[in-house]
Amino acid sequence: MRLSKGYEIKRIAEGDPALLTILNEKICQYRFKQNAICVGAFKENKLVALLWFTPGMYNEDEVRADFIPPINGCWDFGVHVEPELRLTRVFSNLWIASTEIMKNMGFTESLSRISAFNPGSLKAHMRMGAKLKGKAIFMNIG
Numbered sequence: 001m002r003l004s005k006g007y008e009i010k011r012i013a014e015g016d017p018a019l020l021t022i023l024n025e026k027i028c029q030y031r032f033k034q035n036a037i038c039v040g041a042f043k044e045n046k047l048v049a050l051l052w053f054t055p056g057m058y059n060e061d062e063v064r065a066d067f068i069p070p071i072n073g074c075w076d077f078g079v080h081v082e083p084e085l086r087l088t089r090v091f092s093n094l095w096i097a098s099t100e101i102m103k104n105m106g107f108t109e110s111l112s113r114i115s116a117f118n119p120g121s122l123k124a125h126m127r128m129g130a131k132l133k134g135k136a137i138f139m140n141i142g
Contacts, residue, residue: 007048007090009097012038018047022080031078034059039098041081041090049090051098052078053110060113063138072108095128 012019014032018040031038034054041049058067058075069075076098081091102110111133114121 006043007093008042009093010040010042011101012040012047012050018042019050021047022050022082030061036078037101039094039101041094041097043085043090048085049081049094050078051076051094053098053102055105055107063113064140065136065138067111067113069111070109072106074102074105074107074110076110076112 014028019028019038028038031052031054035056036052036054036058039051039053040047053074053076055069055074058069058077059065060067060077067075079091079094081094099110112125112130114125116122
């Protein structure tokens with residue numbers, strides 16, 4: 001799918017070497033093992049941004065919690081935009097294309113876990129129409 005001039009957005013299959021330019025192989029394997037779907041933005045055939053989503057339970061490794069989406073919902077996570085492109089249209093292109101892919105798969109909503117310590121991400125999500133569904137506090141003891 002092409003949106004803004006110069007970007008191509010597409011699903012990335014497990015084993016695609018382009019993924020290893022941004023993430024290490026262990027992380028990719030962990031995510032694909034959860035049946036996660038990866039969508040990437042390419043500029044001049046170079047992978048410059050990623051978004052992952054999973055239709056089933058998402059095992060969040062950072063806070064060690066399992067998130068179960070509602071019926072017709074999925075969890076999006078692992079968004080990455082290369083630093084030199086963070087103030088460009090690449091993220092909006094990636095989000096629009098990913099949302100279309102999700103809709104074509106029958107998902108009517110996408111949920112995210114966003115840290116309260118990341119106000120920039122919270123504000124960006126709210127500008128795109130996100131709604132707060134709940135709050136949780138995670139403690140890692142020991």
